[in-house]
Amino acid sequence: MIKDTEVAAVPIDGDRYHDPHHARVEADHIWRKSWLLAALESDLQKPKSTVTFDIGHDSIIIARASDGTLHAYHNACTHRGTRLLEEGVSSTPLITCPYHAWCFNLDGRLRGAPDPDSFAEGLPADRLRLKPVQLDTWQGFVFVNMDPDAEPLSDFLGRMVERAAPYPIAKMDLIEDQTVSVECNWKAMIDNFSELYHVDHIHPQHKRFVDCPNATDELFENGHTGLHVPGFVTDSRYPVPDRPTDYQEMQLTALGIDAQEFVGRVAEIPAAITRAKREQSGRNGYDYSALSDEQLTTVFQYNLFPNIILSGSPEGLWMMRSRPHPDDPSQSYLDKWTLQLNPDPALGGGSEHKQTMHAASGNSEIADGRVARDCFGHEAILSGAKSMTETIDQDISLLARVQAGARSSGFDHAWLSDQEIRVAHFHDVLNETYRAAGLLEETKLLP
Ligand SMILES: [Fe+2]
Structure with a gap:
C-alpha cells in the first residue's frame, strides 16, 4: 500500500445513494466544481469538430474552431436557454439554435440573430457569448471544469500525472x-x-x-x-x-x-x-x-x-x-x-x-x-x-x-x-x- 494521504474513519451511510438532497449537493459542489473527463482529443482533431458532454442537468460543448483553438462552453443558447447541440460527436462550421436561429461561432461568440433591430438593448457581444467553461487536456483526454476559479488540471491530478x-x-x-x-x-x-x-x-x-x-x-x-x-x-x-x-x-x-x-x-x-x-x-x-x-x-x-x-x-x-x-x-x-x-x-x-x-x-x-x-x-x-x-x-x-x-x-x-x-x-x-x-x-x- 502506498499512501499519500491518511484515510479517516469514514461513515458511508445509505442515504447518499438515493437521497435527492445529496444529489443536489453533488451537482452544486462536485459536478460543477470538479475537473471532468469530457471528450477524446481524437474526436476534436479537425477544425469545426464538436463534442457535447452531458453531466446531470448541465451540458457542455467542446469545439475546435477554424483557427485550430479548442473551446468549451455551456450548451445553452443565451437567448432563451435552448439546448443547442445533441449529445455526441459532430462537425459544424457554426452553431445555430434550433428555436429562433441565433447563430454562434465555434469560439462561442454570437455571430448573429434574426431581426437584430427588435432588441431594444441591442445584442451586446460580451453578454451574449455562450457561457465559457474551463478546458485542459491530459493523455489524449479533454477535461472541462464549470468553476471559473478551479485550480489548474495538473494540480488537481497531482501525482497521477x-x-x-x-x-x-x-x-x-x-x-x-x-x-x-x-x-x-x-x-x-x-x-x-x-x-x-x-x-x-x-x-x-x-x-x-x-x-x-x-x-x-x-x-x-x-x-x-x-x-x-x-x-x-x-x-x-x-x-x-x-x-x-x-x-x-x-x-x-x-x-x-x-x-x-x-x-x-x-x-x-x-x-x-x-x-x-x-x-x-x-x-x-x-x-x-x-x-x-x-x-x-x-x-x-x-x-x-x-x-x-x-x-x-x-x-x-x-x-x-x-x-x-x-x-x-x-x-x-x-x-x-x-x-x-x-x-x-x-x-x-x-x-x-x-x-x-x-x-x-x-x-x-x-x-x-x-x-x-x-x-x-x-x-x-x-x-x-x-x-x-x-x-x-x-x-x-x-x-x-x-x-x-x-x-x-x-x-x-x-x-x-x-x-x-x-x-x-x-x-x-x-x-x-x-x-x-x-x-x-x-x-x-x-x-
Ligand atoms: Fe467487479
Whole structure:
C-alpha cells in the first residue's frame, strides 16, 4: 500500500445513494466544481469538430474552431436557454439554435440573430457569448471544469500525472464506445471499481489471469486512487496449475510464443512475457522503453475523482465514466471507451501482433470514420443482447441489488475491509462536501 494521504474513519451511510438532497449537493459542489473527463482529443482533431458532454442537468460543448483553438462552453443558447447541440460527436462550421436561429461561432461568440433591430438593448457581444467553461487536456483526454476559479488540471491530478506518464494512452485508438444506463447511484459504480474484495466471488475467471491477493493500492490527494495487479499469472490463493490457463494461452499466442512450452512451468510465464515484449520493443510496432519490467506484466487502474476509472495495460485501456441521472439518484450511466494501441508502422508494426488485455466485444459499427456510440439499458446486458466484457457484465448484473439494499431502512452504514481502502478514500473526500453542506454530522463519525 502506498499512501499519500491518511484515510479517516469514514461513515458511508445509505442515504447518499438515493437521497435527492445529496444529489443536489453533488451537482452544486462536485459536478460543477470538479475537473471532468469530457471528450477524446481524437474526436476534436479537425477544425469545426464538436463534442457535447452531458453531466446531470448541465451540458457542455467542446469545439475546435477554424483557427485550430479548442473551446468549451455551456450548451445553452443565451437567448432563451435552448439546448443547442445533441449529445455526441459532430462537425459544424457554426452553431445555430434550433428555436429562433441565433447563430454562434465555434469560439462561442454570437455571430448573429434574426431581426437584430427588435432588441431594444441591442445584442451586446460580451453578454451574449455562450457561457465559457474551463478546458485542459491530459493523455489524449479533454477535461472541462464549470468553476471559473478551479485550480489548474495538473494540480488537481497531482501525482497521477507522473504515475500514468509512461503509458502511451494518448496514442491509443478508440475501438468501442458504449453507454449503459444502470439502476444504481453513480457512486455504487465507482465503489465497485474501487475494490477487489468482490472479485474472487463474482469474477471467478480472474483467477486464471491475474493475482488479486498481491495487488497494490495507492491513495492520492483529491480522492484519486491507483491499483496495480500482477498479470499473466494465476491467483496465488490457488495452487499453480500444471498447464497454462486459457487466458495465459491466448496471451502467449498473441506474442508468438508456444504455450505448450510452459506445461509444468506456468510460474515462469510472466518472465517469458517480459522477455518477449522487450525483444519486440521497437521492432513490431510497440515501444516499451519507458516502462519497467513490472509495468509490462501489470494491469493498472487509476480512478480519477469523482467519476473516472482508467484500467489498462501498456497496449490497451478502458476509460469508464460514471454519470448521474439528471433527476433520479437511483439511476446512472456508465460510459465505456475501449482504447487500443495499434502497432506503429514506423516501428515495423503489423496487424499480426495485436495484443491487449482489454479487448472490445467486436460489435462496433463504424460511422464517418469513427466507431459509433452504442447506448443501451442494463436489461440488454442481463439478457445477453449486449456485452461490455464478461467482467463488467457481471458487475452490472449485481448493481441494482446493491442499490436496493443501500436504500433499505435495515442498512445503517458500510463496514469496510482493508481491501476496500480505496472505497474509504473516495468517500472520505465526498464526506468533506457532505459535511460542508450539513448532510453529515460529526457525531455520525465511526468510533
Ligand atoms: Fe467487479
